[in-house]
Amino acid sequence: MTASEIPRIPERLFVLPGPRLTRQDVPALCERLASHLRSAGHPAEVTCDATAVTHADLAAVEAITRLRLTAVREGARVTFRNIGPDLTALLTLTGLGP
Template identity: 45%
Template structure:
């Protein structure tokens, strides 16, 4: 999965549906949990909408027995996740 540009609150449902579709098509099914790699290196702006989107994507992955792993999280994203008390979302690949 690749997220780039600027995330707005309106993007969150679409991103979660994209992840659900990915997990349904390529997910573990009855097998062991899989890691979903999410490339966030192309984010143009990091804000609370970004954190909300990543938190919801994390929950979506967990509901499907998978784990969201961030690829290329920048220092601004890592600092914001720490600031809001969600450093576990920055489980980088």
């Protein structure tokens, strides 16, 4: 199989708002991600950029976790980029780390 024959996996970018995510934000964020994936034709992979999320707390952990679940339910793999060190530490502490 040559490089041109390997199927390309579309990657889409989803940008998280910041600086703080609240529990009230989570349902709307998940719906926004699901809608984003549907409008993109259900890509196999999505990247969530967390640059703007600078406040690390359990609401942010919940948001990340529920966004992962939403992507899986929509048939996409999800990766997160630019997660700050404090949020990374919380995700690791809870067993949900990258």
